[in-house]
Amino acid sequence: MEEKPFKSKGKWSRFLVAYADRERRLMIRRFLEISGYTVEEVADGESAMAAFIRNQPDVALLDVDLPDISGYYLCSQIMKMPDAERTLTILMVPEDEEVAIDRAFEAGASDYITKPITWDKLRDGLRHLGFLVTEFK
Incomplete structure (x- = not known):
């Protein structure tokens, strides 16, 4: 696999990744770091909320199936926080569930x-x- 990194957009540089599955979480982290982004990763909703409060990321990638609270609930709580509109919140949802x-x-x-x-x-x-991300071949 040949990696050709692009420079990240200056506007969006800090990511929070909340994903229970360690292997997938590390894959996401590696992908983002190779693309030039700073990443904080956590495995549960409580840690995600603490990380969000501590560092208010530019982008929060949240799994809906976290072990302690749902990613939907986490997202709704994040959106109630001051300046939350500055953060892009992307939920990772099951592929076969339109309702998700x-x-x-x-x-x-x-x-x-x-x-x-x-x-x-x-x-x-x-x-x-609108993110600049790495090509993998």
Whole structure:
């Protein structure tokens, strides 16, 4: 796999990734770091909320299936925080559940990416939002 990193947009540089599955979480982190972004990763909703309060990321990638609280609830709570509109909130939802997409937007998400998360889905989803991301060949 040949990696050709692009420079990240200065406007969006700090990501928070909340995903229970360690392997997927590390894959997402690696992808974002190679693309030039700073990443904080957590495995549960409580840690995600603490990280958000501590560092208010530019982008929050939240799995809806966190072990302690749902990503939908987490997103809705984040959106109630001061200056939350400065953060793009992207929920990672099950691929085969249309209602999950509706719930994501009802919770205040800026966008969604369907699971299982792959390099291609992550790249395409972030490009759709205007991010510069790495090509993997």
